[in-house]
Amino acid sequence: METEHHHHHHHLPLFLCMFVFIYLLARFVVFRNWSPKTRPEASSCLISLAHGTPAVFLAARAIILDPTARRRFASPNTAFQNLVLDYSVAYFLTDLVHYLVFFPSDVLFIGHHLATLFVFLTCRHVVSHGASAVLSLLILAEVTSFCQNAWTLSAARRNDVVFAARLYDFLSPPFYALYSLVRGFAGPYFVYRMAAFYLSGAADAVIPRWVWVSWIVVVLTAISVSILWITNLWIELYRERIGKLVKKIS
Template sequence: MQFTTPQLPLFFTMFFTIYIIAHFIIFRNWSPKLRPEAASCLISLAHGTPATILATIAIFSDPTQQFASLNTQFQNSVLEYSIAYFLMDLCHYLTFYPKDVLFISHHLATLFVFVTCRYLALHGAYPVLVLLALAEVTSLFQNLWTLAGARKGDSEVAHQVFDLMSVPFYVVYSFVRGFIAPFFVYKMIGFYSSGVADNVVPKWLWVSWICVVVLAISVSVLWVSGNWVEWYRVRMVRIEKEKKIR
């Protein structure tokens, strides 16, 4: 199972087309303020779960499964698939939310890892794709949760879906980003710091990768922690209101 490369222009065109269709057709009845975010969620849905599946296949189809293995053709194609998505979503943020420095920085840093792994090092796709799969495994829940949250103010159904999804989503997200991902990064640091891969993945490069990943995980943990705090605050307010009614 292999793709022909380079397919980056093809993948980018696909995500661009999905974005345009989402913005002008699927979510045309949404308010202009919400349409860009909804369109971004749709291309994220088109990327997240497929990327997780493709990355998993690419990982297990490689018999070596080493942190510094030569990238396979299929692994490179999966990297290009994700590069195309992050480029498209970066264009979205630069167009509609140019002051959102956090997300723009996140996308640029992620692109740095994917691009250097695909086009510069040509090695190390195994750990990068493992981290991609871990990052995107919650994508489906997160995007549905985000869409419901965007409409919860004017739709009771969306409000109920948002409330119903919040706790399960936070639990899974916290476990993946707070435990599994840090453990894998710990193993990654142990391997690269031994110096055995310096001839194929230069020290400056793997250190850069680690810094980006650690920062991304830290921001994710802070983000979900803030959501837990907000969920607890809202729950306490509801409990107090119910007590007053009784």
């Protein structure tokens, strides 16, 4: 166990360098012609793209390859699961610095990133168990990532680029629907399964109560905020479409 730990310590700095590099590439090359107002957000989107979809595949692979992970949220972390946790920690640290520098007043996102980092880091370094549960949550959180980033980038330019406006209008309903399904149904159901497992005491020997309780609190908070966010977007979309209809009629 100890050798395995030493062996896998070098992933985090490597991943951190990778995300910082992608961020700087976005800022100074990819989005260099964008306005100073939209450039930071777009750069954050690009590292989110680099993290989200690969994280879904990596996490799925890490869970499938773990012979003890099925139906058990107390299994010891495998070396590969720890690598996936490091990959996500590197992304969230990079994005956290981005928010602290450019949007220090965005307390919601900073809080979200800190809470997410707390869950990943306690799973990775404090208890070294439960990665199959935490990585399942990562999949649920990031499965909509590609759609969301494309939507956010098009939203940022919808007022000055015709294609962006078209993409935004085209993507909004399916993205909202997918996001609603994941955060409104799949997420809460999974958290219910997780809570039932931990409350049964099945993990008490390897995951202290304060750890799993805090994980569930963090996830429930994140899901609640997500549901509020998407509800507001649905209302906005509805108003917009009604407004367009009224204009057409009159």
